[in-house]
Amino acid sequence: MTSQIFSHDVQQTLDLIGIFVFALSGGLLAVRKNMDIFGICVLAEATALGGGVMRDLLIGAVPPVAFTNMGYFVTPLVAGLVVFFLHPEVERINRSVQTLDALGLGLFCVTGTAKAHDYGLGSVPSIALGMLTAAGGGVIRDVLAQETPSLLRWDREIYAVPALVGATMVAILIATHHLTTLTATTAALTAFVLRMLALRYGWRAPRAWHRNGARVSEE
Amino acid sequence: MTSQIFSHDVQQTLDLIGIFVFALSGGLLAVRKNMDIFGICVLAEATALGGGVMRDLLIGAVPPVAFTNMGYFVTPLVAGLVVFFLHPEVERINRSVQTLDALGLGLFCVTGTAKAHDYGLGSVPSIALGMLTAAGGGVIRDVLAQETPSLLRWDREIYAVPALVGATMVAILIATHHLTTLTATTAALTAFVLRMLALRYGWRAPRAWHRNGARVSEE
Amino acid sequence: MTSQIFSHDVQQTLDLIGIFVFALSGGLLAVRKNMDIFGICVLAEATALGGGVMRDLLIGAVPPVAFTNMGYFVTPLVAGLVVFFLHPEVERINRSVQTLDALGLGLFCVTGTAKAHDYGLGSVPSIALGMLTAAGGGVIRDVLAQETPSLLRWDREIYAVPALVGATMVAILIATHHLTTLTATTAALTAFVLRMLALRYGWRAPRAWHRNGARVSEE
Numbered sequence: 001m002t003s004q005i006f007s008h009d010v011q012q013t014l015d016l017i018g019i020f021v022f023a024l025s026g027g028l029l030a031v032r033k034n035m036d037i038f039g040i041c042v043l044a045e046a047t048a049l050g051g052g053v054m055r056d057l058l059i060g061a062v063p064p065v066a067f068t069n070m071g072y073f074v075t076p077l078v079a080g081l082v083v084f085f086l087h088p089e090v091e092r093i094n095r096s097v098q099t100l101d102a103l104g105l106g107l108f109c110v111t112g113t114a115k116a117h118d119y120g121l122g123s124v125p126s127i128a129l130g131m132l133t134a135a136g137g138g139v140i141r142d143v144l145a146q147e148t149p150s151l152l153r154w155d156r157e158i159y160a161v162p163a164l165v166g167a168t169m170v171a172i173l174i175a176t177h178h179l180t181t182l183t184a185t186t187a188a189l190t191a192f193v194l195r196m197l198a199l200r201y202g203w204r205a206p207r208a209w210h211r212n213g214a215r216v217s218e219e
Numbered sequence: 220m221t222s223q224i225f226s227h228d229v230q231q232t233l234d235l236i237g238i239f240v241f242a243l244s245g246g247l248l249a250v251r252k253n254m255d256i257f258g259i260c261v262l263a264e265a266t267a268l269g270g271g272v273m274r275d276l277l278i279g280a281v282p283p284v285a286f287t288n289m290g291y292f293v294t295p296l297v298a299g300l301v302v303f304f305l306h307p308e309v310e311r312i313n314r315s316v317q318t319l320d321a322l323g324l325g326l327f328c329v330t331g332t333a334k335a336h337d338y339g340l341g342s343v344p345s346i347a348l349g350m351l352t353a354a355g356g357g358v359i360r361d362v363l364a365q366e367t368p369s370l371l372r373w374d375r376e377i378y379a380v381p382a383l384v385g386a387t388m389v390a391i392l393i394a395t396h397h398l399t400t401l402t403a404t405t406a407a408l409t410a411f412v413l414r415m416l417a418l419r420y421g422w423r424a425p426r427a428w429h430r431n432g433a434r435v436s437e438e
Numbered sequence: 439m440t441s442q443i444f445s446h447d448v449q450q451t452l453d454l455i456g457i458f459v460f461a462l463s464g465g466l467l468a469v470r471k472n473m474d475i476f477g478i479c480v481l482a483e484a485t486a487l488g489g490g491v492m493r494d495l496l497i498g499a500v501p502p503v504a505f506t507n508m509g510y511f512v513t514p515l516v517a518g519l520v521v522f523f524l525h526p527e528v529e530r531i532n533r534s535v536q537t538l539d540a541l542g543l544g545l546f547c548v549t550g551t552a553k554a555h556d557y558g559l560g561s562v563p564s565i566a567l568g569m570l571t572a573a574g575g576g577v578i579r580d581v582l583a584q585e586t587p588s589l590l591r592w593d594r595e596i597y598a599v600p601a602l603v604g605a606t607m608v609a610i611l612i613a614t615h616h617l618t619t620l621t622a623t624t625a626a627l628t629a630f631v632l633r634m635l636a637l638r639y640g641w642r643a644p645r646a647w648h649r650n651g652a653r654v655s656e657e
Contacts, residue, residue, distance in 0.1 A: 030371070036424035038379040039371035045347075053277070058491070060500035062279035067344040074343070087427050124512070125505040128483075139582070144358070146367045148584045152468070152477035160476040205474035208525050249590070255643035257598040258590035272496070281498035286563040293562070306646050363577070365586045 005114060005184040015111070016075050018104030023048035023076035024090060024097055026141045027083030033145050041080035043141055048076040051136030055112055055129045059119040098199060105159070106192035109134040109166040110184050114174070123171040130167030134191075135159060154207045157198040161205070166191030224333060224403040234330070235294050237323030242267035242295035243309060243316055245360045246302030252364050260299035262360055267295040270355030274331055274348045278338040317418060324378070325411035328353040328385040329403050333393070342390040349386030353410075354378060373426045376417040380424070385410030443552060443622040453549070454513050456542030461486035461514035462528060462535055464579045465521030471583050479518035481579055486514040489574030493550055493567045497557040536637060543597070544630035547572040547604040548622050552612070561609040568605030572629075573597060592645045595636040599643070604629030 006014065026047025030040040049066040056064035066072045083090055090097065112133025116126040135151050138159075142149040150156045169187035173179040197203065225233065245266025249259040268285040275283035285291045302309055309316065331352025335345040354370050357378075361368040369375045388406035392398040416422065444452065464485025468478040487504040494502035504510045521528055528535065550571025554564040573589050576597075580587040588594045607625035611617040635641065 031427045033367070033371075034373060034426060035371045036373035036426050038377070038424050039373065040427065042371060042379070057276060057495060058501055058505060063277055063338070063340055063344070067277060067340055067347070070341065070343060073347065084427050119501070121501055121505055122508065124508060125501070128505070128511065143362060143581060144368060144371065146365070146584070148471070149582060152471075152473045152480060152582065154472060154474035154477065158476070160480070205476050207472060207474050208469045208478065208522050250646045252586070252590075253592060253645060254590045255592035255645050257596070257643050258592065259646065261590060261598070276495060282496055282557070282559055282563070286496060286559055286566070289560065289562060292566065303646050362581060363587060363590065365584070 005111070005179065005181055011111070012071070014107050016071055017100065018107045019048040019072060019075045020079050021097060021100035021104050022137055023079030024083060025101055025138070026076070027080045028087065028090060028094075028097075029141060029145050029147075030080075031083060031087045037080075037084050040084050041077055043144060044076040044080035044083070045073075046144055047137045047141040048079070049073075049137065050140035051108065051133045051138075052112070054136045055116065055133045058129060058132075059116055059121065061115075061119060099196065102162075102192050102195040102199070105134045105163055105195055106166055106188035106190075109163040109191050110170050110188045113167040113170040114179070114184070117171070117174050123175060126174075127164070127167040127171050130170065131160065131163045134163040134167075154204060156204070157195075158203050158205050159195065159198075162191040162194035162198065165194055224330070224398065225400055230330070231290070233326050235290055236319065237326045238267040238291060238294045239298050240316060240319035240323050241356050242298030243302060244320055244357070245295070246299045247306065247309060247313075247316075248360060248364050248366075249299075250302060250306045256299075256303050259303050260296055262363060263295040263299035263302070264292075265363055266356045266360035267298070268292075268356065269359035270327065270352045270357075271331070273355045274335065274352045277348060277351075278335055278340065280334075280338060318415065321381075321411050321414040321418070324353045324382055324414055325385055325407035325409075328382040328410055329389050329407045332386040332389040333398070333403070336390070336393050342394060345393075346383070346386040346390050349389065350379065350382045353382040353386075373423060375423070376414075377422050377424050378414065378417075381410040381413035381417065384413055443549070443617065444619055449549070450509070452545050454509055455538065456545045457486040457510060457513045458517050459535060459538035459542050460575055461517030462521060463539055463576070464514070465518045466525065466528060466532075466535075467579060467583050467585075468518075469521060469525045475518075475522050478522050479515055481582060482514040482518035482521070483511075484582055485575045485579035486517070487511075487575065488578035489546065489571045489576075490550070492574045493554065493571045496567060496570075497554055497559065499553075499557060537634065540600075540630050540633040540637070543572045543601055543633055544604055544626035544628075547601040547629055548608050548626045551605040551608040552617070552622070555609070555612050561613060564612075565602070565605040565609050568608065569598065569601045572601040572605075592642060594642070595633075596641050596643050597633065597636075600629040600632035600636065603632055 023044035026043040027040045030043040049072065053064045053066050056062065109130045113126045113130030116129035121129065139149040139151055151159055166187045169190060170179065170184065173183050173187065242263035245262040246259045249262040268291065272283045272285050275281060328349045332345045332349030335348035340348065358368040358370055370378055385406045388409060389398065389403065392402050392406065461482035464481040465478045468481040473481065487510065491502045491504050494500065547568045551564045551568030554567035559567065577587045577589055589597055604625045607628060608617065608622065611621050611625065
């Protein structure tokens with residue numbers, strides 16, 4: 001079992017922090033979309049747990065951990081209620097939320113990759129599932145709220161690259177038998193720092209260029 | 220096996236009624252969206268079976284019952300054809316369709332909760348899956364038709380609360396060993412009556428309030 | 439095992455061709471939607487593998503073959519990069535892409551139906567999963583790109599019917615013990631030819647008619 005990177009309590013605490021901030025981002029979008037309290041809670045749950053649930057379905061880990069660990073399920077509800085009652089305050093600390101979200105990104109791309117590998121998947125699919133764990137919930141959030149997934153938009157700071165780097169580091173660490181708490185933390189921090197730099201300096205990914213005669217509409 | 224609340228024939232009949240009316244709502248949205256006969260049938264299938272299929276995937280009951288019981292699969296096709304040929308009439312009896320839809324809501328939140336519990340899930344996840352069974356198909360319907368899921372919209376009568384009440388009653392009945400045909404029916408009827416009252420009196424759920432300085436746009 | 443219709447190498451080659459052209463269609467939509475290089479690759483992956491992954495989840499074949507066979511996963515990335523660098527050229531050969539896409543449609547409705555049957559599903563659900571394999575990726579592509587799924591739109595040439603015909607032929611061939619490489623190829627070619635004819639002659643499926651008093655808005 002490589003996924004036991006951290007002690008159980010540390011892992012659980014980090015997971016819940018990540019879930020909580022992902023849920024905040026879901027709840028805030030629901031408020032912006034003028035949804036009611038139930039919409040807020042549903043979007044908080046879907047954002048926080050969606051990536052991990054899809055990963056668990058794909059590797060055959062059913063029921064997903066989100067449905068067997070009570071804390072995983074209740075945390076997004078708490079986040080939803082916090083947003084419902086305090087959304088102006090949560091918006092105001094949006095920078096802090098983005099920082100925590102970057103932490104969640106770093107954490108989940110690492111643990112997602114390790115868990116997929118534990119279930120027998122190869123390096124490349126494990127990296128893909130690590131990225132899915134980190135970014136999948138946000139895609140579900142945007143689809144439910146009828147927005148183009150921000151993961152796919154060119155005018156948003158890069159999210160996939162930090163996850164890709166963190167997940168790839170874990171896959172290499174596993175393959176070379178160097179995955180320890182220390183190296184896993186390094187991978188998570190690398191993804192976190194890359195994401196923070198992307199936010200700070202507005203890093204964006206290139207779009208396909210538009211040559212003469214290209215039938216590409218600017219939508 | 221607590222899920223055998225009703226005799227097999229009664230359960231089957233109720234299921235098919237619920238599936239049929241859910242499929243009608245999918246087909247009607249497809250007609251409003253100007254889709255063709257195949258769009259109508261696909262949306263009827265997705266609406267009617269989507270919630271149960273997601274529940275079955277999450278609890279590991281594969282292939283989902285919708286793919287092993289022929290009646291479950293064919294019923295939405297029949298509903299799709301009914302809508303295709305008779306949609307003005309079906310629109311005209313929309314009130315009756317809403318009544319039947321409320322019955323489906325009551326039924327599926329009860330049977331969904333019981334089935335999740337049968338597969339070893341705890342009370343809270345079972346309630347969540349009961350709500351998913353009742354409301355999930357409608358969310359898939361709206362996403363496929365490119366509408367904001369009516370479950371999440373503040374300007375629609377509450378749908379989640381009746382399902383939550385019915386599912387919670389079942390979870391309590393199971394935990395206290397009181398789940399019988401009679402008590403399960405009571406739970407389903409409670410959800411049904413709550414939904415009918417919500418429709419009758421326009422019950423809506425609260426949105427997050429907008430204080431001074433809150434950056435919430437009215438979309 | 440009826441799914442071993444073709445020799446392993448032939449099957450693999452055909453699969454990769456189908457995956458590649460499906461991925462091209464995903465990548466091209468991403469370019470039209472002005473997404474960046476990661477959006478292009480994500481949409482290419484989702485379009486190419488989505489249908490097969492959903493089928494594998496529904497029949498309990500986890501992890502899905504897309505996550506265990508490296509070629510299945512890497513091919514859409516290659517297609518994404520091709521679109522990124524050469525999208526005007528790919529648009530220019532759009533007719534050829536549509537031809538290859540029709541080939542993918544024919545192939546996947548046949549292999550999807552056969553695989554579902556191998557996993558113990560009946561004829562009708564196997565046909566449904568064959569259609570899902572062929573058309574599901576395109577639906578995911580359109581939902582992620584915030585478009586009404588072209589499968590459901592009346593103003594697009596029929597896509598479901600060719601898949602339905604091909605899948606039904608396979609189900610009948612299986613039931614009558616006549617599924618061979620030759621007959622399976624015939625079924626795939628039938629679906630392919632139907633789709634090409636639909637494109638050539640603009641075949642569309644009927645919508646529900648609008649009678650007097652029908653509350654159907656032309657959206």
